[in-house]
Amino acid sequence: MKKFSFLLFIVAIVLSSCNSERTSTLQGSAGVTYELLIVAPTDVWQGEVGETVREFFNQPDTTMFMLEPLYSTPQITQDQLDKNEMFRRFKSMLIIEIEPGSTPKVETQDNIWAQPQRIFKIIAPDIPSFKNIFEEYKEHLLQKYTEIERDKLNRYFETALNKDAIKRVGEKFGYTFNVTTGFYIAKDLQDFMWLRSETSKTSTNIMIYMEDYVSEKQLTEPYIALKRNIITQENIPASLVDSYAKISDVFPLTTKIVDFKGKYGVEIRGAWDTYNDVMGGTFLNYTIVDDVNNKIITLDGFIYAPNKEKRVFMMQLEALIWSLRQY
Numbered sequence: 001m002k003k004f005s006f007l008l009f010i011v012a013i014v015l016s017s018c019n020s021e022r023t024s025t026l027q028g029s030a031g032v033t034y035e036l037l038i039v040a041p042t043d044v045w046q047g048e049v050g051e052t053v054r055e056f057f058n059q060p061d062t063t064m065f066m067l068e069p070l071y072s073t074p075q076i077t078q079d080q081l082d083k084n085e086m087f088r089r090f091k092s093m094l095i096i097e098i099e100p101g102s103t104p105k106v107e108t109q110d111n112i113w114a115q116p117q118r119i120f121k122i123i124a125p126d127i128p129s130f131k132n133i134f135e136e137y138k139e140h141l142l143q144k145y146t147e148i149e150r151d152k153l154n155r156y157f158e159t160a161l162n163k164d165a166i167k168r169v170g171e172k173f174g175y176t177f178n179v180t181t182g183f184y185i186a187k188d189l190q191d192f193m194w195l196r197s198e199t200s201k202t203s204t205n206i207m208i209y210m211e212d213y214v215s216e217k218q219l220t221e222p223y224i225a226l227k228r229n230i231i232t233q234e235n236i237p238a239s240l241v242d243s244y245a246k247i248s249d250v251f252p253l254t255t256k257i258v259d260f261k262g263k264y265g266v267e268i269r270g271a272w273d274t275y276n277d278v279m280g281g282t283f284l285n286y287t288i289v290d291d292v293n294n295k296i297i298t299l300d301g302f303i304y305a306p307n308k309e310k311r312v313f314m315m316q317l318e319a320l321i322w323s324l325r326q327y
Helices: 002-025 042-046 048-057 078-083 127-157 163-173 221-235 311-321
Strands: 037-039 092-098 105-110 118-124 184-189 192-198 203-212 244-247 254-260 263-275 280-290 295-304
Touching: 042 048, 042 092, 048 092, 048 127, 092 127, 105 127, 118 127, 127 311, 163 184, 163 192, 163 203, 192 221, 203 221, 203 311, 221 244, 221 263, 221 280, 221 295, 254 280, 280 311, 295 311
Parallel strands: 037 092, 092 118
Antiparallel strands: 105 118, 184 192, 192 203, 203 295, 244 263, 254 263, 263 280, 280 295
8 A cells, every 4th residue: 555655646746747837927825934734624623633633743843942833733624725815825735635435645736826835635535544644654744845944935035135145155165055134244264154143132143164075974963063063162252251152962963864955964953052151042054065076064053042932043044054056
């Protein structure tokens, strides 16, 4: 059954590509960051099926200090979707259909009523079949919805770019990314740059640094963490004498290998705090192999936003970092 449903899933992806020619005429999608619209009968949503979906998508993000859910999941019925254009413009949508006698399958379509937009439909004959197929694909769904979050944010960011900063990053590293107008270059040294965006209540930061690729050891969590601590101690000033920013000793790191636009990358998420001070926050680090130039480039985003939820801030930084491209 797994092989068969996977084939159906792949076919659905191929069929959805036929919609690419009409995306230029579509409106921009709706929905706030980390909002997933569920389309399902109310009794289905209130039962075991809904409980299964909520248990996954509403679970807290363990890379955050505060218990912030992965997604909020408002629910509507198919009839409400059909009658309301606003609902059809949601960027991320999960349609659930329990149809007795049907073959369990997952379908996906992009940019049907708006862009960017990703719609998944799960069809199952009964509750056990739904649970099985959801368990099989839930991580994939989460990844694909996250891609749409980044896409939507970057479409917005591209309307307000700091072109001078983008140029300077590109000239220095051979790669650049979307730097929005709120950022300025706080420090520009050999193989290192620090970008900052400050408000009265938050501090949003991106560090970029590069080194020669010598061994696979440079792609391990201990090496990356030690490198980051050295970089922040030397380059990110703290408010008190004899204090400096570092990775938290009490909050666990989350590390995984990622395909970063075709390049080998390591993603590390965690918390930072300050030695001899009380400041701290959340950080996101991508260490990426440039095998053409035999280099390793690191982009590290971190936030200081006391008493504020940080997940949306971190997604904004993630979106900017994932806009990385050759200059």
